[in-house]
Amino acid sequence: MSEFDKVTLTYFGLQGRAEAIRLLLEDAGIQYDDVRITDKEQWLELKKDTDRFRFGQMPMVDFNGFCVVQSATIMRFIASRKGYYGATPQEHVLVDMVADGTEDLQKLYLRAVYSDDGESATKAFLKNEAPVKLEYFEKILSKANGGAAYFTGPKATFADIFFFDLLDRLTTLHPNILDPFPLLKVFKTRVAERPNIKKYHEANKRPQFVNNPFATKLGAERIVFD
Ligand SMILES: N[C@@H](CCC(=O)N[C@@H](CS)C(=O)NCC(=O)O)C(=O)O
CATH class of the missing domain: 1.20.1050.10 (Glutathione S-transferase Yfyf (Class Pi); Chain A, domain 2)
Structure with a gap:
């Protein structure tokens, strides 16, 4: 039984702090469910579950029952298990x-x-x-x-x-x-x-918004310089 048998990523319907995790999972060829929370009330309910969402924040990745938060910690966990953390x-x-x-x-x-x-x-x-x-x-x-x-x-x-x-x-x-x-x-x-990153980008599976569109207009728009 491995932590990677069933992997579920939970985050808002954004790229944000989850996108690098998605890319790492994709690159490593790890199958995962990508749960995108778009309803505020649903998030406020989940936020109370501090056994899984230890700091009341996302992203959270459930590795076969082992729930990990903090985006960099999540990446480090995947990296240490899947050979993305250097050889020496x-x-x-x-x-x-x-x-x-x-x-x-x-x-x-x-x-x-x-x-x-x-x-x-x-x-x-x-x-x-x-x-x-x-x-x-x-x-x-x-x-x-x-x-x-x-x-x-x-x-x-x-x-x-x-x-x-x-x-x-x-x-x-x-x-x-x-x-x-x-x-x-x-x-x-x-x-x-x-190859796996290219496939992921070409599959158009990425969330449309880079950042929270309710909190900033900036994300997918280009900045126009004078
Ligand atoms: N240091 C944390 C920051 C997590 C964070 O700021 N999450 C935000 C979204 S990017 C969040 O969950 N906001 C909703 C809330 O706090 O209720 C990480 O890297 O995962």
């Missing part, structure tokens, strides 16, 4: 550094898109903060086989998939944001071309 202790640490760096950038992104002055805050983020952070990722990637593969070398890890998902969100808003970062640009294509 040093690689493992590098994977964690890239994942934690991705979370830092994701927090800046979320703060901008969900701020009251969403569009101008997001413009400022995409013009100023994001490129500064992306430069660090470009350099880290260059250190692994000259950027010819993934952040820790030839094999993709959960950090690659997590970072890819964030790049996808950034380029949705600002299609040219990766122009100064040639390695990141090719990296994004490399991950998108992974």
Whole structure:
């Protein structure tokens, strides 16, 4: 009996913090039920179940009765079981550094898109903060086989998939944001071309909304720069 015999992901009907988990499950070829909560009352009822939703939040993934919350913890659990966490202790640490760096950038992104002055805050983020952070990722990637593969070398890890998902969100808003970062640009294509990820994207199974459309107008729209 394995935790992966029956996997159920529960989240809102959004990409949001669940999309990197979906991508990892897809890439690893793990079958899962994708439960998308769209009714507020239903969520408020589920939120009370703190045995399963320990912090009253989603995403939550039920691995055959083992309920895990916190998106990064969920990815780390899948990664450690399915070979997406590096081959040596040093690689493992590098994977964690890239994942934690991705979370830092994701927090800046979320703060901008969900701020009251969403569009101008997001413009400022995409013009100023994001490129500064992306430069660090470009350099880290260059250190692994000259950027010819993934952040820790030839094999993709959960950090690659997590970072890819964030790049996808950034380029949705600002299609040219990766122009100064040639390695990141090719990296994004490399991950998108992974067979199971490609299949998932082509199947049009992704939730339509990147972010909560009731809390921000930003998500699928491009930001228009002057
Ligand atoms: N650190 C948590 C954050 C989870 C989180 O903020 N979840 C939000 C949606 S992205 C949520 O459940 N909001 C509804 C609520 O708090 O009632 C993670 O990474 O999973």
